[in-house]
Amino acid sequence: MILTKSERMGLQQQVSARNGRADTARRARLILLLADGHTWADIRAKLDCSDSFIDLWSKRFFADRLAGLFSRHAGRERYKVTDRIEARVLARTTKHKPADGSTHWSTRKLAAELGGGISHMAVARIWAKHGIKPHRLEGYLASNDPDFETKAADVIGLYMNPPQHAAVFCVDEKTAIQALDRKDPVLPLSPGRAERHGFEYYRHGTLSLYAAFNTRTGEVLGKTAARHTSAEFVAFLTDIVANQPKGKEIHVIADNLSAHKTKLVAAFLEAHPTVHMHFTPTYSSWLNQVELWFAKIERDVIARGVFTSLTDLKRKLMRYIRHYNTQPKPVKWKYFDPSKRITPESIVTVH
Numbered sequence: 001m002i003l004t005k006s007e008r009m010g011l012q013q014q015v016s017a018r019n020g021r022a023d024t025a026r027r028a029r030l031i032l033l034l035a036d037g038h039t040w041a042d043i044r045a046k047l048d049c050s051d052s053f054i055d056l057w058s059k060r061f062f063a064d065r066l067a068g069l070f071s072r073h074a075g076r077e078r079y080k081v082t083d084r085i086e087a088r089v090l091a092r093t094t095k096h097k098p099a100d101g102s103t104h105w106s107t108r109k110l111a112a113e114l115g116g117g118i119s120h121m122a123v124a125r126i127w128a129k130h131g132i133k134p135h136r137l138e139g140y141l142a143s144n145d146p147d148f149e150t151k152a153a154d155v156i157g158l159y160m161n162p163p164q165h166a167a168v169f170c171v172d173e174k175t176a177i178q179a180l181d182r183k184d185p186v187l188p189l190s191p192g193r194a195e196r197h198g199f200e201y202y203r204h205g206t207l208s209l210y211a212a213f214n215t216r217t218g219e220v221l222g223k224t225a226a227r228h229t230s231a232e233f234v235a236f237l238t239d240i241v242a243n244q245p246k247g248k249e250i251h252v253i254a255d256n257l258s259a260h261k262t263k264l265v266a267a268f269l270e271a272h273p274t275v276h277m278h279f280t281p282t283y284s285s286w287l288n289q290v291e292l293w294f295a296k297i298e299r300d301v302i303a304r305g306v307f308t309s310l311t312d313l314k315r316k317l318m319r320y321i322r323h324y325n326t327q328p329k330p331v332k333w334k335y336f337d338p339s340k341r342i343t344p345e346s347i348v349t350v351h
Contacts, residue, residue, distance in 0.1 A: 010028075029046075033046065085118060089110065090126065107120035144283065148284070158251055162251075168214070168251045169250065171210070174297075175206075177317075181306060182197055182306050197304070208232070218330035233259050234264050241275060254278070254279060256279055
């Protein structure tokens with residue numbers, strides 16, 4: 001096989017092209033090998049191809065030269081998604097449910113439902129373009145408190161503009177923490193394998209953790225109790241007062257648990273006029289910063305912890321609090337737009 005100078009240069013460019021197609025480069029290399037006098041056996045070894053491959057593309061090159069090396073079946077034109085198709089997909093996704101009773105659409109179910117040559121990949125691209133994720137579900141809880149704005153503003157004001165020379169504490173209790181002990185040995189973390197716990201466990205009992213989060217410093221005052229009662233809550237408030245300078249104003253943010261509003265609590269507040277209670281709106285515990293810290297101790301200690309007894313559980317919780325207080329971190333609270341509040345009137349989903 002004899003090549004012209006321009007043909008050899010064109011073939012070499014196809015072989016060395018970084019962004020070219022691999023199949024095109026393979027065919028060009030085949031022709032160069034034939035032109036250099038290599039046998040079919042050599043070419044089969046170098047290109048890992050069959051005799052039929054060599055025969056097909058050598059004949060096409062003889063017939064059409066360089067033009068014969070291009071595939072005659074480059075594939076169909078890419079399916080174009082028009083505005084009308086997008087509108088159909090979005091309307092069906094957001095306003096209807098699958099006919100088979102499923103709770104949400106999949107790309108293939110919706111493509112089959114719409115028909116008209118719409119592929120499931122076209123549906124996926126449209127969903128991605130508009131940020132629609134039918135497989136995901138998020139929960140929310142709307143407060144029914146008629147004084148939501150007033151109570152929320154009171155709490156947020158303590159975060160954003162706390163009173164001078166006063167301490168602000170977010171207080172709550174994490175109840176029913178289980179002291180779970182594994183019956184089988186824990187298999188530790190190793191390369192390529194996650195830590196593994198046995199399925200069976202032994203339950204030694206439960207206890208409650210009271211925590212007061214100092215919004216200015218991020219420090220936490222903690223105490224464990226067998227039960228979460230009003231008497232225990234008052235005892236914890238007493239501990240908070242004892243840990244502050246005498247006569248210092250103390251603002252306590254708490255939720256609407258009944259144990260926080262008993263006669264014992266009222267008597268304590270009357271005896272300690274420097275302590276002021278601020279209650280979050282109903283179903284709005286997310287306004288209480290201590291909930292963020294509870295999520296942290298749950299993730300770090302409780303969720304995967306192995307506890308041989310209630311005493312062991314208490315010891316590990318308090319050890320974590322002591323270590324955390326060596327480098328406490330306050331919450332950087334930001335409040336943006338009060339019009340974004342979710343209410344029962346905010347429902348926009350059409351069924």
